[in-house]
Amino acid sequence: MAVISYREALDQALREEMERDERVFLMGEEVGEYDGAYKVSKGLLDHFDGNEWRVRDTPIAENGFAGIGVGAAMAGLRPIVEFMTWNFSLLAFDAVVNSAAKIHQMSGGQYHVPIVFRGPGGAAIQLAAQHSQVPDAWYSHVPGLKVVAPATPKDAKGLLKSAVRDDDPVVMIEGELLYNIKGEVPEEEYLVPIGEAEVKREGTDLTIVAHSKMVHQALQAADTLEEKHDLQAEVVDLRTLRPLDIDTVIESVRKTNRVVVVEEGWPQGGVGAQVADDVQREAFDWLDAPVTRVAGLDVPMPYARNLEKQVFPDSRHVVRAAEHVCYLDQD
């Protein structure tokens, strides 16, 4: 296994899929000549001999180029549309939700829309309210879409490759703060199936459910819980938000009887609310404590660093929530 960064993993997936299938192309702001705002597509345009049809720089017109992607997909191509960040996808919400997600159904199954919408979601550092939003809940609410949010280089590469090969529209939410993290990635070709969660750490005392950046906070919290209380936390990485692999979560909860759901986004109507709902319904009799959640605070992200640190959920908060569901905070 090679150890590479999340960014490199995405780059490998892009190159491999674009080489494997010439219908695959990348389109978005700054993806070509500028190597991508976050350098995910570094050198890609040159790699394809400067062919602008394969790597297309667009104007700042999210709804327009997302719609172009939908049309190209209907006409037989397999577009990868990059949103420089998901915050800007709010301008393309119509193209993604009203068109991409519905055309297969509205046409009675005649037209497929094999398109991937991808880019970083969530907060980076001090980008303030308009640039720090988590889109997970908005998109995973929508039937017709599939939504993935990988936490590691291995999952990022494997899920992007699966997304490109999927015949339905896939929303892939990455993270600016994830691009530099490193991890092991198989040398040989592999895919990570859409719709399968993964147990990232085995445990018996409680279950911590997380996705994307929060998986790392969860793993850190698990270590702390082991040191501090000799508790073995099991960490389930959802990896895909739609379809949601709740079976893996339920299986874990039936073993641990306690669960903490962690997410970066806003709490009301967050992804964790659905997980909590499913767990309380499907594992009611196995729960020794209510499902507990850790999320970003219910506010637009403030700029000041000290405030942002408080709003953004981290392992310390997960530890407290875990202590609570294990009734270790009674004093």
Added chain:
Amino acid sequence: MAVISYREALDQALREEMERDERVFLMGEEVGEYDGAYKVSKGLLDHFDGNEWRVRDTPIAENGFAGIGVGAAMAGLRPIVEFMTWNFSLLAFDAVVNSAAKIHQMSGGQYHVPIVFRGPGGAAIQLAAQHSQVPDAWYSHVPGLKVVAPATPKDAKGLLKSAVRDDDPVVMIEGELLYNIKGEVPEEEYLVPIGEAEVKREGTDLTIVAHSKMVHQALQAADTLEEKHDLQAEVVDLRTLRPLDIDTVIESVRKTNRVVVVEEGWPQGGVGAQVADDVQREAFDWLDAPVTRVAGLDVPMPYARNLEKQVFPDSRHVVRAAEHVCYLDQD
């Protein structure tokens, strides 16, 4: 009390508020000369002497006129922006979420954005996938917004008047299928406070939580449950989705120990998921059965009438869910 339709109630609220406060104006597609696509603003333009500044017909440019509303609000007016239906607000998602919801916070509290975004949400009859969506979950996820979804003429009038007087952006989700329903409305001036649920029917055996159209399905189900099983269902109408008055729900659940949450929208990440999450966390020890949900099916709405009837949740489905939480379906 006068008995009037939901449409008339909205019309009264518009007139009263626009007369009370000159800064209040209505803007949207067809709201003026055409009397509104659903005739909610019938005669309003004439009532204000054909003054186009008070009742403004716009081009089909949702993001543009929603943004104009935001600017007018920042400059001291109190706009009511009508979306012909909430499906089209997907084009204005940026103006509502990135601008309206955040400017007060980003400006450190200097600029208020007292604006109301309103229009019908959800399915009518056979309008198919792009015209039958429920926006409740998307908007109630967003801090900075307030979201109301009245079920009756009385609440529609009282909440719209409160929304207009609120200093923050308020999203008001009405229903095409609600416009013709009639109900009692006080003759004298009144307001319905934002953020307060209401018990629409008292009961002791189980709690049915609903909002908007589903309140009527819930009440019908409650009658059926009484006839069929002599069960007394308490129906809690959320009325406001943000801030969510969970106290009223919890209070009811502590009395009934059983709860069914009903909504028209898609189940994954729906409003009911948050209610279920809150209830299982805050009333865990009072629950005799898991929180159960009834929602629209997890699909884009098909056109065929027989399929649409199956996708749209109604009182029969609520009755079945209620029988389930009361363990009356064991056979």
Added chain:
Amino acid sequence: MATKSENETKGDPKEEAGLLGLDEEELRRLLRLMMLGRRFEEKAAESYQTGKIGGFCHLYMGQEAVAVGSISSLRDDDYVITAYRDHVQALVRGIEPRAVMAELFGRVDGCSKGQGGSMHMFDRSLNFMGGHAIVGSHVPIAAGVGYAIRYRDEDRVCLCLFGDSVTNGGPFHEAFNMAAKFELPVVYLCENNSYGMGTDISRVAAVQDLADRACAYENMASCSVDGMDVLAVRQAVQEAIDRAREEHLPSFIEAHCYRYMGHSMADPSHGTYRSREEVEEHREDDPILTFRRRLIDEGVISEEDYEAMDQEVIDEVEDAAEFADQSPRPDFADIYEYVYSGEYPDIDRRDAWR
């Protein structure tokens, strides 16, 4: 689905001015397609009244020359995409009246299997890409189809029809800029019937002639034509198609036409926004009657031919309605059938109590 060989539209210079040098067969075909569209929608209106058709039903009566003049110029392998007022476009492209009517009735034999309805007619085998109900949303989609054509280095064309209101929206602007900049073979055809629902376009568009909106985009050719004259539309669209095929450049054509009925079956044909008289006047200028008169004057057809054709299309439409009525309603299983292309685990996991 009908097409035409190159020389048909070229014809000889002399005739260009007159009947564009189209042969009799083609001229009859154009007339017949307009008649079919008209009779089909008369039946649709009747079926809506009797409750066989639900939802929004937007009729095209009065605008037939635009769909017929444009779509008839395409090759089989070209693409067509349009808005929600799409019955006639579907018929002209060659979808069987039975399949279109069955779709309106919400039955399994509908061209979208009863899933889409009036606003969402699709037929992949004919490259008929819908039927889109969000105003302006298909304008970028059409550019994407053009993108795929260039990508594969083909000489195909995408024809995109849309209403006048679309020109005030962001998607129109973003798509036009990219179609022009990327040099995409798209023919944008605006069905300017002067109204968006109950709003006169002149009340909301800061431009006299919508065709002038092309001025903001280099490479975007533009012109206005009489949308009540099927040959005028045909000629303008043919030129745009040639430009797209040969030079890979987009065009914007504004066709002035008129809608006889209300915005949808739920709306009045006249009222606060336009008078009965105005509607009556425009009916005088009917595209079918005008073309019929012309073909009779030019000796292309006789009165009798016309009556015969009319009876033919009436029978065709009646047959379509009977067929649609016999066609079964979709199974409940179809609710999940078309949401995703492939497998989706436990798709009904949260869909309880039905």
Added chain:
Amino acid sequence: MATKSENETKGDPKEEAGLLGLDEEELRRLLRLMMLGRRFEEKAAESYQTGKIGGFCHLYMGQEAVAVGSISSLRDDDYVITAYRDHVQALVRGIEPRAVMAELFGRVDGCSKGQGGSMHMFDRSLNFMGGHAIVGSHVPIAAGVGYAIRYRDEDRVCLCLFGDSVTNGGPFHEAFNMAAKFELPVVYLCENNSYGMGTDISRVAAVQDLADRACAYENMASCSVDGMDVLAVRQAVQEAIDRAREEHLPSFIEAHCYRYMGHSMADPSHGTYRSREEVEEHREDDPILTFRRRLIDEGVISEEDYEAMDQEVIDEVEDAAEFADQSPRPDFADIYEYVYSGEYPDIDRRDAWR
């Protein structure tokens, strides 16, 4: 905040061509504002390097003449709204350097109380409406401010500055159409620095001169000016302001300028998209040096005056940085303070474990 009385800008015909008939005080003020902007951002760049400023930090160096020439023409009761590259606009409008720097530092004395940061400068007392970070989103908002002005029948004006990339987006088109149709007193000023991040505008805009985009909207006057010449900007904007005040009509001005630094402090000033040479060349044409030379040649100021002014602004900026550094960070309570205007029950109900 500074303003000017009518006659100052009128001046007498002879002078119009030269210094627009502006008096010495005003001319010095324009130069000083540009110098302040430059020195302020040099300090901001330094503070970003030392980690005192976080997030995105977009500098305006090289473009000062645009903000100064335009905002200086406004009355106190007029409105200004701009994009995320907003430090200099804020200073020119009259926000204290201390308050702008404190905002960059994320402190309570910042003009947005540390909540907004670099991209979101606001000052309601000066009608400075931000500071918006979604490209194009404030263009419709500006039209809304113009709507409020007409609504109240005032003779105020809203000035809206934005980058060249905005002209390819839907919000620009929708806002321009409505501003023109509703006749709103808005002056739209495009800071065309030729690049959107690393993309040359000519690679993505299907139009040579952005000013020509106004052709799609009647009532929208337009022109291009040399954005490196503060007086050229001043004159064009003054005419647009008069048009807005007197005729309630919008204008679109394209000011050609140049950004010396990278898109943001995180980006290189040159690289794949432009060469070092290109940047060097434009620095020759510096708006401050040019105007300084001009004022010295015309005998308005002396070398010594300039040096003195420079020392003044340097001191002012140093003081601002010290002040910002002393200013306290916001309390945790401020996290909830500005989300809603009024009461919001249990705002932290779901915010556990902090």
